[in-house]
Amino acid sequence: MVILIHGDNSLRSRVALRNYIKKLRAGDFIVEEHDTQAIDYGFVEEYIQASSLFASNEKKALVLSDFFVSKKAKEYNDIIEGVFDSKTRVVVLYDRVNTQKNAAFHLFERGVVIDCSSLPRREAVQWLYDAIPHQERLSHTIIQNVFDRCGGDMWLAYNELHKIDTYCFPEQATADVVESSVDSQLENTVFKTIDALFGKKRGVAFRELRQHQANGVSALLVLGAIERHIRIVELIREQVHKGVTNSSALSATIKVPPFVVRKSLPFVQQYSAQKGIALYERLATLDEKIKRGLIDPYFACELMFFAVVVD
Template identity: 25%
Template structure:
Protein backbone atom coordinates (compact mmCIF):
# COMPACT_ATOMS: atom_id res chain seq x y z
CA UNK A 1 0.00 0.00 0.00
CA UNK A 2 2.84 2.36 0.79
CA UNK A 3 4.30 2.02 -2.72
CA UNK A 4 1.17 2.40 -4.85
CA UNK A 5 1.77 4.60 -7.92
CA UNK A 6 -0.27 7.82 -8.06
CA UNK A 7 -2.10 6.58 -11.17
CA UNK A 8 -3.59 3.62 -9.27
CA UNK A 9 -7.00 3.69 -7.61
CA UNK A 10 -7.39 0.66 -5.36
CA UNK A 11 -10.70 -0.12 -3.66
CA UNK A 12 -11.48 -2.73 -1.01
CA UNK A 13 -15.04 -3.89 -0.36
CA UNK A 14 -16.01 -5.74 2.81
CA UNK A 15 -19.42 -6.67 4.15
CA UNK A 16 -18.14 -5.88 7.63
CA UNK A 17 -14.77 -4.32 8.45
CA UNK A 18 -12.77 -4.86 11.63
CA UNK A 19 -11.37 -1.42 12.46
CA UNK A 20 -8.81 -2.86 14.89
CA UNK A 21 -6.91 -4.81 12.22
CA UNK A 22 -3.66 -3.49 10.71
CA UNK A 23 -4.96 -3.70 7.15
CA UNK A 24 -7.92 -1.44 7.97
CA UNK A 25 -5.68 1.09 9.73
CA UNK A 26 -3.22 1.07 6.81
CA UNK A 27 -5.99 1.68 4.27
CA UNK A 28 -7.55 4.42 6.40
CA UNK A 29 -4.15 6.10 6.82
CA UNK A 30 -3.33 6.14 3.09
CA UNK A 31 -6.83 6.67 1.74
CA UNK A 32 -10.39 6.84 3.00
CA UNK A 33 -12.65 4.34 4.76
CA UNK A 34 -16.39 4.88 4.46
CA UNK A 35 -19.50 2.91 5.38
CA UNK A 36 -22.00 2.50 2.53
CA UNK A 37 -25.04 1.62 4.61
CA UNK A 38 -28.52 1.49 3.02
CA UNK A 39 -30.67 4.56 3.56
CA UNK A 40 -33.18 4.41 6.39
CA UNK A 41 -36.93 4.52 5.84
CA UNK A 42 -37.28 8.24 6.59
CA UNK A 43 -34.74 9.06 3.87
CA UNK A 44 -36.66 6.91 1.38
CA UNK A 45 -39.95 8.56 2.39
CA UNK A 46 -38.49 12.04 1.79
CA UNK A 47 -37.02 10.96 -1.55
CA UNK A 48 -40.37 9.63 -2.78
CA UNK A 49 -42.22 12.64 -1.36
CA UNK A 50 -40.07 14.96 -3.50
CA UNK A 51 -40.95 12.94 -6.56
CA UNK A 52 -44.69 13.06 -5.87
CA UNK A 53 -44.45 16.78 -5.15
CA UNK A 54 -42.67 17.34 -8.48
CA UNK A 55 -45.51 15.42 -10.16
CA UNK A 56 -48.00 17.70 -8.38
CA UNK A 57 -49.55 14.77 -6.51
CA UNK A 58 -50.75 14.82 -2.93
CA UNK A 59 -49.95 11.72 -0.90
CA UNK A 60 -49.96 10.87 2.80
CA UNK A 61 -46.78 9.75 4.53
CA UNK A 62 -48.46 6.45 5.44
CA UNK A 63 -49.19 5.81 1.75
CA UNK A 64 -45.55 6.43 0.84
CA UNK A 65 -44.54 4.01 3.61
CA UNK A 66 -46.93 1.46 2.10
CA UNK A 67 -45.06 1.71 -1.22
CA UNK A 68 -41.76 1.06 0.58
CA UNK A 69 -43.23 -1.84 2.56
CA UNK A 70 -44.43 -3.48 -0.65
CA UNK A 71 -41.51 -2.70 -2.95
CA UNK A 72 -38.53 -2.74 -0.61
CA UNK A 73 -35.65 -0.27 -0.34
CA UNK A 74 -33.99 -0.53 -3.75
CA UNK A 75 -34.08 2.90 -5.43
CA UNK A 76 -34.57 1.55 -8.97
CA UNK A 77 -37.51 -0.57 -7.82
CA UNK A 78 -39.02 2.34 -5.88
CA UNK A 79 -38.68 4.65 -8.89
CA UNK A 80 -40.50 2.11 -11.06
CA UNK A 81 -43.33 1.74 -8.53
CA UNK A 82 -43.56 5.51 -8.11
CA UNK A 83 -43.94 5.98 -11.88
CA UNK A 84 -46.62 3.27 -12.02
CA UNK A 85 -48.62 4.89 -9.22
CA UNK A 86 -48.42 8.37 -10.77
CA UNK A 87 -49.49 7.04 -14.18
CA UNK A 88 -52.38 5.10 -12.63
CA UNK A 89 -53.65 8.16 -10.73
CA UNK A 90 -53.84 10.08 -14.00
CA UNK A 91 -55.46 13.50 -13.58
CA UNK A 92 -56.39 12.96 -9.93
CA UNK A 93 -54.56 15.21 -7.48
CA UNK A 94 -54.34 12.72 -4.62
CA UNK A 95 -52.82 9.24 -4.52
CA UNK A 96 -54.46 6.75 -2.16
CA UNK A 97 -53.62 3.39 -0.62
CA UNK A 98 -55.98 1.79 -3.14
CA UNK A 99 -53.84 3.15 -5.99
CA UNK A 100 -50.75 1.58 -4.43
CA UNK A 101 -52.44 -1.80 -3.98
CA UNK A 102 -53.79 -1.66 -7.54
CA UNK A 103 -50.50 -1.28 -9.41
CA UNK A 104 -47.52 -2.03 -7.18
CA UNK A 105 -46.11 -5.52 -6.79
CA UNK A 106 -44.85 -6.93 -3.52
CA UNK A 107 -41.47 -8.54 -3.18
CA UNK A 108 -41.43 -12.03 -1.73
CA UNK A 109 -40.28 -10.85 1.72
CA UNK A 110 -43.30 -8.58 2.01
CA UNK A 111 -45.62 -11.41 0.96
CA UNK A 112 -44.12 -13.74 3.55
CA UNK A 113 -44.69 -11.12 6.24
CA UNK A 114 -48.28 -10.69 5.04
CA UNK A 115 -48.58 -14.42 5.63
CA UNK A 116 -47.18 -13.98 9.15
CA UNK A 117 -49.72 -11.22 9.82
CA UNK A 118 -52.49 -13.62 8.79
CA UNK A 119 -51.04 -16.30 11.11
CA UNK A 120 -51.12 -13.82 14.00
CA UNK A 121 -54.79 -13.18 13.24
CA UNK A 122 -55.35 -16.98 13.12
CA UNK A 123 -56.88 -16.49 9.67
CA UNK A 124 -56.29 -19.88 8.06
CA UNK A 125 -57.97 -18.96 4.76
CA UNK A 126 -55.89 -15.80 4.34
CA UNK A 127 -52.66 -17.64 5.20
CA UNK A 128 -53.30 -20.16 2.43
CA UNK A 129 -54.38 -17.40 0.04
CA UNK A 130 -51.06 -15.63 0.61
CA UNK A 131 -49.20 -18.89 0.10
CA UNK A 132 -51.01 -19.61 -3.17
CA UNK A 133 -50.23 -16.08 -4.39
CA UNK A 134 -46.55 -16.99 -4.11
CA UNK A 135 -46.94 -20.27 -6.01
CA UNK A 136 -48.83 -18.49 -8.81
CA UNK A 137 -45.62 -16.53 -9.49
CA UNK A 138 -43.84 -19.85 -10.17
CA UNK A 139 -41.87 -19.79 -6.91
CA UNK A 140 -40.87 -23.36 -6.04
CA UNK A 141 -42.48 -24.65 -2.80
CA UNK A 142 -39.06 -25.39 -1.27
CA UNK A 143 -37.90 -21.86 -2.06
CA UNK A 144 -41.02 -20.50 -0.36
CA UNK A 145 -40.34 -22.79 2.60
CA UNK A 146 -36.77 -21.47 2.84
CA UNK A 147 -38.09 -17.90 2.85
CA UNK A 148 -40.63 -18.77 5.56
CA UNK A 149 -37.79 -20.22 7.64
CA UNK A 150 -35.71 -17.06 7.19
CA UNK A 151 -38.57 -14.82 8.29
CA UNK A 152 -39.41 -16.91 11.36
CA UNK A 153 -35.73 -16.99 12.31
CA UNK A 154 -35.69 -13.20 11.90
CA UNK A 155 -38.79 -12.99 14.09
CA UNK A 156 -37.04 -15.02 16.80
CA UNK A 157 -33.89 -12.89 16.67
CA UNK A 158 -35.89 -9.64 16.70
CA UNK A 159 -37.94 -10.91 19.66
CA UNK A 160 -34.78 -11.70 21.64
CA UNK A 161 -33.11 -8.36 20.90
CA UNK A 162 -36.31 -6.39 21.57
CA UNK A 163 -36.62 -8.12 24.94
CA UNK A 164 -33.06 -6.97 25.68
CA UNK A 165 -34.22 -3.38 25.20
CA UNK A 166 -32.83 -2.64 21.73
CA UNK A 167 -34.79 -0.27 19.48
CA UNK A 168 -35.80 -1.03 15.90
CA UNK A 169 -32.92 0.96 14.38
CA UNK A 170 -30.25 -0.88 16.37
CA UNK A 171 -31.94 -4.23 15.69
CA UNK A 172 -32.01 -3.52 11.94
CA UNK A 173 -28.31 -2.64 12.02
CA UNK A 174 -27.38 -5.69 14.11
CA UNK A 175 -29.32 -8.14 11.94
CA UNK A 176 -28.59 -6.29 8.67
CA UNK A 177 -32.29 -6.24 7.88
CA UNK A 178 -34.48 -3.61 6.26
CA UNK A 179 -36.08 -1.29 8.78
CA UNK A 180 -39.64 -2.04 7.65
CA UNK A 181 -39.04 -5.78 8.14
CA UNK A 182 -37.88 -5.18 11.73
CA UNK A 183 -40.93 -2.95 12.33
CA UNK A 184 -43.30 -5.67 11.18
CA UNK A 185 -41.40 -8.30 13.15
CA UNK A 186 -41.65 -6.26 16.36
CA UNK A 187 -45.38 -5.88 15.78
CA UNK A 188 -45.74 -9.66 15.45
CA UNK A 189 -43.53 -10.67 18.39
CA UNK A 190 -46.38 -10.32 20.88
CA UNK A 191 -48.19 -13.19 19.15
CA UNK A 192 -45.34 -15.70 19.47
CA UNK A 193 -43.33 -16.73 22.51
CA UNK A 194 -39.67 -17.68 21.98
CA UNK A 195 -40.63 -21.29 22.72
CA UNK A 196 -43.40 -21.19 20.09
CA UNK A 197 -41.03 -19.72 17.49
CA UNK A 198 -38.44 -22.42 18.16
CA UNK A 199 -41.15 -25.08 17.78
CA UNK A 200 -42.26 -23.55 14.47
CA UNK A 201 -38.66 -23.54 13.20
CA UNK A 202 -38.40 -27.24 14.11
CA UNK A 203 -41.60 -27.95 12.15
CA UNK A 204 -40.24 -26.06 9.14
CA UNK A 205 -36.99 -28.05 9.28
CA UNK A 206 -38.97 -31.29 9.54
CA UNK A 207 -41.15 -30.37 6.53
CA UNK A 208 -38.04 -29.44 4.55
CA UNK A 209 -36.30 -32.73 5.38
CA UNK A 210 -39.34 -34.89 4.54
CA UNK A 211 -39.90 -33.00 1.27
CA UNK A 212 -36.30 -33.41 0.13
CA UNK A 213 -36.32 -37.12 0.98
CA UNK A 214 -39.50 -37.64 -1.03
CA UNK A 215 -41.54 -38.62 2.04
CA UNK A 216 -44.16 -35.93 1.38
CA UNK A 217 -45.14 -33.69 -1.51
CA UNK A 218 -43.65 -30.23 -0.76
CA UNK A 219 -46.84 -28.38 -1.71
CA UNK A 220 -49.05 -30.53 0.53
CA UNK A 221 -46.47 -30.54 3.33
CA UNK A 222 -46.29 -26.75 3.42
CA UNK A 223 -50.09 -26.41 3.33
CA UNK A 224 -50.42 -28.79 6.29
CA UNK A 225 -47.66 -26.96 8.17
CA UNK A 226 -49.23 -23.53 7.62
CA UNK A 227 -52.60 -24.87 8.74
CA UNK A 228 -51.03 -26.11 11.99
CA UNK A 229 -49.43 -22.71 12.60
CA UNK A 230 -52.87 -21.04 12.68
CA UNK A 231 -54.40 -23.44 15.20
Protein backbone atom coordinates in the same frame (compact mmCIF):
# COMPACT_ATOMS: atom_id res chain seq x y z
CA MET B 1 -11.08 17.10 11.00
CA VAL B 2 -13.44 14.86 9.04
CA ILE B 3 -17.12 14.38 9.82
CA LEU B 4 -18.37 11.22 8.13
CA ILE B 5 -22.15 11.08 7.73
CA HIS B 6 -23.32 7.50 7.18
CA GLY B 7 -26.73 8.25 5.73
CA ASP B 8 -28.66 5.03 5.21
CA ASN B 9 -28.72 1.70 6.98
CA SER B 10 -28.10 -0.66 4.06
CA LEU B 11 -25.52 -3.30 3.24
CA ARG B 12 -24.13 -1.15 0.43
CA SER B 13 -23.67 1.91 2.61
CA ARG B 14 -22.18 -0.18 5.42
CA VAL B 15 -19.60 -1.60 3.01
CA ALA B 16 -18.77 1.95 1.93
CA LEU B 17 -18.61 3.06 5.59
CA ARG B 18 -16.25 0.23 6.51
CA ASN B 19 -13.98 1.00 3.57
CA TYR B 20 -13.88 4.73 4.30
CA ILE B 21 -13.07 4.17 7.97
CA LYS B 22 -10.21 1.88 6.91
CA LYS B 23 -8.98 4.66 4.64
CA LEU B 24 -9.12 7.19 7.50
CA ARG B 25 -7.25 4.93 9.91
CA ALA B 26 -4.64 4.22 7.26
CA GLY B 27 -4.12 7.99 7.18
CA ASP B 28 -3.53 8.02 10.96
CA PHE B 29 -6.93 9.53 11.78
CA ILE B 30 -8.36 8.95 15.26
CA VAL B 31 -11.87 7.68 14.43
CA GLU B 32 -14.77 8.03 16.87
CA GLU B 33 -18.03 6.42 15.75
CA HIS B 34 -21.52 7.07 17.16
CA ASP B 35 -25.05 5.97 16.30
CA THR B 36 -26.80 9.26 15.54
CA GLN B 37 -29.92 8.21 17.43
CA ALA B 38 -27.89 7.65 20.62
CA ILE B 39 -26.43 11.17 20.77
CA ASP B 40 -27.78 14.70 20.49
CA TYR B 41 -26.97 17.96 18.76
CA GLY B 42 -25.11 19.31 21.79
CA PHE B 43 -22.68 16.39 21.85
CA VAL B 44 -21.70 16.92 18.22
CA GLU B 45 -21.39 20.68 18.68
CA GLU B 46 -19.16 20.29 21.77
CA TYR B 47 -17.04 17.61 20.08
CA ILE B 48 -16.35 19.78 17.06
CA GLN B 49 -15.67 22.89 19.13
CA ALA B 50 -13.27 20.97 21.41
CA SER B 51 -11.48 19.49 18.41
CA SER B 52 -10.97 22.92 16.86
CA LEU B 53 -8.88 23.97 19.90
CA PHE B 54 -6.11 21.54 19.03
CA ALA B 55 -3.66 21.67 16.16
CA SER B 56 -4.14 17.95 15.66
CA ASN B 57 -7.83 18.30 14.77
CA GLU B 58 -7.16 17.55 11.10
CA LYS B 59 -6.40 13.96 12.12
CA LYS B 60 -9.66 13.41 13.99
CA ALA B 61 -12.75 11.86 12.41
CA LEU B 62 -16.28 11.79 13.81
CA VAL B 63 -18.52 9.12 12.28
CA LEU B 64 -22.30 9.58 12.62
CA SER B 65 -23.90 6.30 11.56
CA ASP B 66 -27.53 5.78 10.46
CA PHE B 67 -27.88 9.53 10.11
CA PHE B 68 -31.04 9.75 8.03
CA VAL B 69 -32.67 6.93 9.97
CA SER B 70 -32.41 9.08 13.11
CA LYS B 71 -34.65 11.85 11.69
CA LYS B 72 -32.32 14.48 13.19
CA ALA B 73 -31.28 15.95 9.86
CA LYS B 74 -32.95 19.33 10.51
CA GLU B 75 -30.96 19.83 13.71
CA TYR B 76 -27.67 19.09 12.01
CA ASN B 77 -28.53 21.45 9.17
CA ASP B 78 -27.94 24.33 11.62
CA ILE B 79 -24.59 23.04 12.80
CA ILE B 80 -23.15 23.51 9.31
CA GLU B 81 -23.46 27.27 9.59
CA GLY B 82 -22.62 27.60 13.28
CA VAL B 83 -19.68 25.31 13.91
CA PHE B 84 -17.96 24.02 10.79
CA ASP B 85 -14.75 25.78 9.89
CA SER B 86 -12.45 25.73 6.89
CA LYS B 87 -10.55 22.73 8.27
CA THR B 88 -13.64 20.56 8.57
CA ARG B 89 -14.38 18.15 5.75
CA VAL B 90 -17.86 16.62 5.53
CA VAL B 91 -18.29 13.26 3.80
CA VAL B 92 -21.82 11.97 3.17
CA LEU B 93 -22.42 8.29 2.33
CA TYR B 94 -25.92 7.51 1.13
CA ASP B 95 -27.69 4.71 -0.69
CA ARG B 96 -31.21 5.71 -1.69
CA VAL B 97 -33.48 8.73 -1.98
CA ASN B 98 -34.70 9.76 1.45
CA THR B 99 -36.95 12.68 2.40
CA GLN B 100 -34.64 13.52 5.29
CA LYS B 101 -32.03 14.54 2.74
CA ASN B 102 -34.17 17.51 1.75
CA ALA B 103 -33.90 18.79 5.32
CA ALA B 104 -30.12 18.44 5.26
CA PHE B 105 -29.30 20.11 1.96
CA HIS B 106 -26.42 22.03 3.54
CA LEU B 107 -24.71 18.74 4.31
CA PHE B 108 -24.80 17.96 0.62
CA GLU B 109 -23.68 21.45 -0.37
CA ARG B 110 -20.68 21.41 1.96
CA GLY B 111 -19.94 17.72 1.83
CA VAL B 112 -18.12 15.25 -0.34
CA VAL B 113 -21.08 13.12 -1.44
CA ILE B 114 -20.54 9.41 -2.10
CA ASP B 115 -23.47 7.56 -3.65
CA CYS B 116 -23.33 3.91 -2.48
CA SER B 117 -26.28 2.71 -4.53
CA SER B 118 -24.06 1.23 -7.23
CA LEU B 119 -21.55 -0.80 -5.24
CA PRO B 120 -19.30 -2.64 -7.73
CA ARG B 121 -20.53 -6.18 -8.40
CA ARG B 122 -17.19 -7.77 -7.50
CA GLU B 123 -17.08 -5.95 -4.15
CA ALA B 124 -20.72 -6.79 -3.36
CA VAL B 125 -20.20 -10.50 -4.08
CA GLN B 126 -17.02 -10.56 -1.99
CA TRP B 127 -18.85 -8.93 0.93
CA LEU B 128 -21.56 -11.59 0.75
CA TYR B 129 -18.94 -14.34 0.57
CA ASP B 130 -17.23 -13.01 3.70
CA ALA B 131 -20.53 -12.44 5.55
CA ILE B 132 -22.10 -15.87 5.01
CA PRO B 133 -20.77 -18.24 7.70
CA HIS B 134 -20.99 -21.53 5.76
CA GLN B 135 -18.71 -20.86 2.81
CA GLU B 136 -18.01 -24.57 2.34
CA ARG B 137 -21.64 -25.00 1.20
CA LEU B 138 -21.96 -21.73 -0.70
CA SER B 139 -19.26 -21.28 -3.29
CA HIS B 140 -18.22 -17.96 -4.77
CA THR B 141 -19.95 -18.96 -8.02
CA ILE B 142 -23.23 -19.76 -6.24
CA ILE B 143 -23.14 -16.46 -4.35
CA GLN B 144 -22.52 -14.58 -7.58
CA ASN B 145 -25.41 -16.43 -9.24
CA VAL B 146 -27.80 -15.59 -6.38
CA PHE B 147 -26.66 -11.96 -6.37
CA ASP B 148 -27.37 -11.65 -10.11
CA ARG B 149 -30.77 -13.37 -9.83
CA CYS B 150 -31.69 -10.93 -7.06
CA GLY B 151 -31.01 -8.03 -9.41
CA GLY B 152 -28.03 -6.79 -7.41
CA ASP B 153 -30.13 -6.31 -4.24
CA MET B 154 -27.69 -7.18 -1.45
CA TRP B 155 -30.31 -7.45 1.29
CA LEU B 156 -32.33 -9.89 -0.81
CA ALA B 157 -29.25 -11.86 -1.87
CA TYR B 158 -28.08 -12.10 1.74
CA ASN B 159 -31.42 -13.51 2.87
CA GLU B 160 -31.71 -15.85 -0.13
CA LEU B 161 -28.25 -17.28 0.58
CA HIS B 162 -29.25 -18.02 4.18
CA LYS B 163 -32.40 -19.71 2.90
CA ILE B 164 -30.42 -21.85 0.44
CA ASP B 165 -27.87 -22.76 3.10
CA THR B 166 -30.65 -23.89 5.45
CA TYR B 167 -32.29 -25.96 2.74
CA CYS B 168 -29.08 -27.63 1.49
CA PHE B 169 -27.56 -28.43 4.89
CA PRO B 170 -25.36 -30.40 5.17
CA GLU B 171 -24.77 -30.70 1.42
CA GLN B 172 -23.22 -28.08 -0.85
CA ALA B 173 -25.61 -25.78 -2.72
CA THR B 174 -26.03 -26.42 -6.43
CA ALA B 175 -27.10 -24.34 -9.42
CA ASP B 176 -30.33 -26.38 -9.60
CA VAL B 177 -31.29 -25.34 -6.07
CA VAL B 178 -30.65 -21.69 -6.92
CA GLU B 179 -32.72 -22.05 -10.09
CA SER B 180 -35.70 -23.55 -8.24
CA SER B 181 -35.69 -21.37 -5.12
CA VAL B 182 -34.55 -17.86 -6.10
CA ASP B 183 -36.95 -15.69 -8.08
CA SER B 184 -36.73 -12.02 -7.15
CA GLN B 185 -39.93 -11.14 -9.03
CA LEU B 186 -41.89 -13.48 -6.77
CA GLU B 187 -40.30 -12.40 -3.49
CA ASN B 188 -42.67 -9.52 -2.73
CA THR B 189 -45.73 -11.64 -3.52
CA VAL B 190 -44.57 -14.52 -1.35
CA PHE B 191 -43.61 -12.29 1.56
CA LYS B 192 -47.05 -10.66 1.44
CA THR B 193 -48.44 -14.17 1.89
CA ILE B 194 -46.17 -14.71 4.91
CA ASP B 195 -47.25 -11.38 6.39
CA ALA B 196 -50.89 -12.49 6.08
CA LEU B 197 -50.07 -15.89 7.60
CA PHE B 198 -48.30 -14.56 10.69
CA GLY B 199 -50.83 -11.76 10.97
CA LYS B 200 -53.48 -14.46 11.47
CA LYS B 201 -55.29 -13.54 8.24
CA ARG B 202 -55.98 -17.22 7.57
CA GLY B 203 -58.34 -16.87 4.64
CA VAL B 204 -56.00 -14.53 2.78
CA ALA B 205 -52.93 -16.68 3.50
CA PHE B 206 -54.46 -19.97 2.33
CA ARG B 207 -56.05 -18.36 -0.73
CA GLU B 208 -52.69 -16.91 -1.77
CA LEU B 209 -50.99 -20.25 -1.12
CA ARG B 210 -53.39 -21.95 -3.53
CA GLN B 211 -52.72 -19.17 -6.04
CA HIS B 212 -48.97 -19.71 -5.75
CA GLN B 213 -49.48 -23.42 -6.42
CA ALA B 214 -51.67 -22.70 -9.46
CA ASN B 215 -49.02 -20.29 -10.79
CA GLY B 216 -46.29 -22.90 -10.44
CA VAL B 217 -44.41 -21.08 -7.67
CA SER B 218 -41.88 -23.37 -5.97
CA ALA B 219 -43.07 -24.56 -2.56
CA LEU B 220 -39.46 -24.24 -1.43
CA LEU B 221 -39.72 -20.47 -1.92
CA VAL B 222 -42.75 -20.35 0.40
CA LEU B 223 -41.17 -22.59 3.04
CA GLY B 224 -37.92 -20.63 2.82
CA ALA B 225 -39.81 -17.40 3.48
CA ILE B 226 -41.47 -18.98 6.55
CA GLU B 227 -38.08 -20.14 7.84
CA ARG B 228 -36.61 -16.68 7.32
CA HIS B 229 -39.49 -15.01 9.17
CA ILE B 230 -39.26 -17.35 12.17
CA ARG B 231 -35.49 -16.91 12.32
CA ILE B 232 -35.74 -13.11 12.21
CA VAL B 233 -38.37 -13.01 14.97
CA GLU B 234 -36.25 -15.21 17.22
CA LEU B 235 -33.11 -13.16 16.55
CA ILE B 236 -35.04 -10.00 17.45
CA ARG B 237 -36.42 -11.68 20.59
CA GLU B 238 -32.88 -12.54 21.71
CA GLN B 239 -31.70 -8.95 21.28
CA VAL B 240 -34.81 -7.47 22.95
CA HIS B 241 -34.11 -9.64 26.00
CA LYS B 242 -30.64 -8.07 26.05
CA GLY B 243 -32.23 -4.63 26.17
CA VAL B 244 -31.80 -3.71 22.48
CA THR B 245 -35.11 -2.28 21.27
CA ASN B 246 -34.13 0.41 18.77
CA SER B 247 -34.98 -0.77 15.23
CA SER B 248 -31.78 0.64 13.71
CA ALA B 249 -29.61 -1.02 16.37
CA LEU B 250 -31.49 -4.29 15.90
CA SER B 251 -31.07 -4.04 12.13
CA ALA B 252 -27.32 -3.53 12.41
CA THR B 253 -26.95 -6.41 14.90
CA ILE B 254 -28.98 -9.10 13.16
CA LYS B 255 -28.25 -7.80 9.64
CA VAL B 256 -31.74 -7.40 8.20
CA PRO B 257 -33.34 -4.23 6.77
CA PRO B 258 -34.84 -1.78 9.31
CA PHE B 259 -38.30 -2.01 7.74
CA VAL B 260 -38.23 -5.81 8.21
CA VAL B 261 -37.29 -5.33 11.86
CA ARG B 262 -40.15 -2.88 12.39
CA LYS B 263 -42.64 -5.28 10.77
CA SER B 264 -41.33 -8.24 12.76
CA LEU B 265 -41.19 -6.63 16.22
CA PRO B 266 -44.94 -7.13 16.97
CA PHE B 267 -44.56 -10.88 16.40
CA VAL B 268 -42.08 -11.07 19.28
CA GLN B 269 -45.02 -10.30 21.59
CA GLN B 270 -47.59 -12.22 19.57
CA TYR B 271 -45.65 -15.49 19.47
CA SER B 272 -43.88 -16.95 22.51
CA ALA B 273 -40.36 -18.36 22.39
CA GLN B 274 -41.86 -21.83 22.87
CA LYS B 275 -44.13 -21.30 19.84
CA GLY B 276 -41.13 -20.18 17.79
CA ILE B 277 -39.14 -23.28 18.73
CA ALA B 278 -42.10 -25.53 17.97
CA LEU B 279 -42.58 -23.94 14.54
CA TYR B 280 -38.89 -24.30 13.71
CA GLU B 281 -38.93 -27.97 14.74
CA ARG B 282 -42.07 -28.56 12.67
CA LEU B 283 -40.47 -26.90 9.66
CA ALA B 284 -37.30 -28.98 10.03
CA THR B 285 -39.35 -32.20 10.16
CA LEU B 286 -41.34 -31.28 7.05
CA ASP B 287 -38.16 -30.21 5.25
CA GLU B 288 -36.58 -33.60 5.92
CA LYS B 289 -39.67 -35.41 4.63
CA ILE B 290 -39.64 -33.32 1.43
CA LYS B 291 -35.99 -34.14 0.81
CA ARG B 292 -36.69 -37.85 1.31
CA GLY B 293 -39.68 -37.71 -1.05
CA LEU B 294 -42.14 -38.68 1.70
CA ILE B 295 -44.46 -35.70 1.34
CA ASP B 296 -45.68 -33.35 -1.38
CA PRO B 297 -44.01 -29.92 -0.91
CA TYR B 298 -47.29 -27.98 -1.15
CA PHE B 299 -48.99 -30.30 1.31
CA ALA B 300 -46.05 -29.56 3.61
CA CYS B 301 -46.79 -25.84 3.12
CA GLU B 302 -50.40 -26.37 4.14
CA LEU B 303 -49.37 -28.28 7.27
CA MET B 304 -46.92 -25.50 8.13
CA PHE B 305 -49.60 -22.85 7.63
CA PHE B 306 -51.92 -24.74 10.03
CA ALA B 307 -49.08 -24.97 12.58
CA VAL B 308 -48.67 -21.17 12.46
CA VAL B 309 -52.31 -20.15 12.73
CA VAL B 310 -53.38 -22.69 15.37
CA ASP B 311 -52.66 -21.45 18.90
